[in-house]
Amino acid sequence: MGRLSRRFCLAVGVSLSLLAMTQGQAKTVKLSPDQLKAVAIQDLQLGQPERALRYSDALLKRDDQDVMSHLIRARALRDLQQFGTARTSAKTAWSLSETKAELYSSSRTMAQILSSQGHRTRAQWWLRRAVEHAPDERATQQAIGDFRYVKARNPWLARISFSITPDSNINNGSSERSSFLNYRLSEIIAGQPVDYQLPGTARALSGIEYSLGLTTRYRFSETPTQAHDIIFTADVRHYTLSSSAKALAPNAEGNDFAFASYTLGYGHKRINLDRRGEFRTVFDIGQSWYGGDEYARFARLSLGQSYKLQSGNRVNLRVSGEKQDGITRSDSDTVRTDFSYTHRLQSGALLWTNVTGAFATSPLALDEFHELGLRAQLTLPKKVAGATMHLGLWARKRNYDFSPHHRDGRREDRVQADLTMVFNKVDYYGFNPTMRVTASKTDSNISLYDAKRFGVNFGIQSAF
Template sequence: MIAGLSRLAAGAALCICCQWATAEAQTTLAPDELRAAATVALRGSDAPTARAYAEALVARDPDDLNAHLILARAARDMGDIPPAREAARAAWHLADTDAERYSAALITAQVLSSDGKRTRAQLWLRRAAQYAPNDLLRERAKRDFRYVRMRNPWQTDLTFTFAPNSNINNGSARDRSRLNYVISELLFGEPIEFDLDDAAQAISGIEIGGSMRTRYRFHQTPDTAHDAKLSLSYRTFQITDDLADDSITGSDFAFGALAAGYGYRRLNLERKGEFAFDVEGGQTWYSGSRYASYLRGQAQQSWQVSPSQKFRFGGELERQWGQATPDLDTVELSASVTQGFASGNSGYLGIFAKATTSPDPTSEYTEVTLRTGLALSKPIFGASVQFGLGASWRDYDISRDSPDGRQDNRIFADVTATFTQIDYYGFNPSVTLSASSTDSNIGLYDVNRVGLNIGIRSSF
């Protein structure tokens, strides 16, 4: 009896809706016809009619996936978010095929975005891209993702690190070094060498860590933006070396940081350039203890000269108050150019100049760094590949270990492969192989390092 009454009620609802929509000729439509009529009403921006039809279809059959999709879209277009969310949730639970999951994820993202929950909408658009049945629909999900991201006041970047490293402690590549030259001259009348202990020599291990950077855009105009920023990071190590000193652990070299700041952006140069200013203050920790507090300000101007060429100029000031390291004031200037080539490859060249002052004269130095890079347009074995190469020259006027001061010459290189054919929710795995070598006039500071970083990158 109850089942019969339910079917009668559902049939009556269908008939009433059709009569209401077609007052001139009262006609009872079959479910498929009513579903088609609801779709036509939705496409014609007649959300109330589409919603009434969809509600009748859902009353007839609560497992009607397409009716839930139409109801979610119509209620969302009418600004009635709670029933739109409920219908979208029901559609997702009813979806069985990739095409159905794509449609349910897409409408869920649209409802969440209309409700102002754009970060969650971005997650659902990644889900839509994952289940897109073809490239065209996947590109639509990616396009919608970029649109929502642009409108989202929150932007968060997460980084996870798992990196075998030949030198986790920045230790010396040598096992001997010269003693403090002042003490050597006073006690022995000549330079004296001594053996470096395990902690001072390079220790191999695995770096494990992560970081998060988030910003909230609290004010924006067509040409300007104001951001509040927060970042935190932590990395620790697992030692893989066989050490004579078993009291040394990977956590002895653990490093953490917490920072908060403000960022300002302004488009200029007829919208071909952007001026950026950032200021942040933070605290760092080393081996579980406070290491240094800092306040940093930086300004940067970019200029898109042409579609294939972009210049960038910048400056940075930093004040460091050390708890386990000397106080330090740093000034840095930089300039770089990014150039696209006819082959589709793109290149990068940058120069950086830095100078420091400190109450501890042995911590003062000047440094010049050159960096260059090349990103290939064509994949190699299915991977997008980038190369980097650089060199730096650092000079300390005063050193405890040499009357001539200290001079460090460093070269470094890296290659990153991003496996774009492996895609999961819009993320691709990446592998970075890096190497560096520092040649110093003081053996303690000769440093060699080789590292392999395994991570993930967003594909859109």
């Protein structure tokens, strides 16, 4: 944490007495409040909090509305490990603060007290306040540096995301009006495949998605090369239907498509390969709900290894497996492998590429599949309209060997493009607004699974 800045020592003028010894005789020296505050701050810097506390008490007897005197007192009490009264003084200073400089100094002082007491998560919130009220860029960077320092030493880490997304297909329904369904039954009844009209809930329904995500971890053990974490995640999504969707499916409600998933797990990270690599293990268990009903329980294991090349580029390999115990769907086992490469281009742009392969087995044949996917994301080196811009492309081919709707099984080709903008110049308490535009299309040999989707996501993310 930084020291109290001398520039906050300007205050109302009154005179107080300081007793000094000169040539063996007592002598009274007249000091103004500004001078006495400067002496008190110097005492704090020299490790004399008792004396600084006495001076601050004397200053407050003359003017109990003086912000700087309360801050000196709070800092002295913190150094004396009297954290409760130190917080009280810092809160008083905050409540009396009027200028940005006073609000900034009060916030940093409170954060320092909380961090010293071990309340680092609360300290991070007060440092966000300091960033919000920083009087200049130098002060902003000081508060951000303090935030990162506290964050690195906080065993608790939480990431919260919230977004609102107008979406053309909230239920992942078909973009077609009709489809050939159950070719065997159709041949028995009609002697040939029959094109059935799809019900409203099977077709694409537009609406708005409200999404809330939480990831929090507690680091219960850490060394310079290893870390052990307990991790909890939550993903909750609710929907409202548009008027056109209600006309298409009058009996449907947005809550019919609501989704929620909660997981609890263990994570381990270890630095290896001459400190160029990092090995990661994550194991978690969880449960999901769909439409308000239990959907599935699952257990997942993920192993990953990253490595930083001499060029500064990074490669990453991950292998994961998931065992799903279906409640309203079938059981399944899925294995997935990902390989990614991150490369800094000569222009300064950052290119991330990924190839993934997966296969799933299940007692229900129509849920077994194998897939191959390719992804790429380009982060532009310069801001566009004051925003950091990310451009993404994704293509996936998935095949199901069996389908009741087609003799050759089910084939799906999906492509997606997205554009994400992070508005760095718009900052509130260290959070930036984001906008993400996504368009995707799924082509299948069974029109039931043909889908088009377009969405605009508005969210927030931490700036540091």
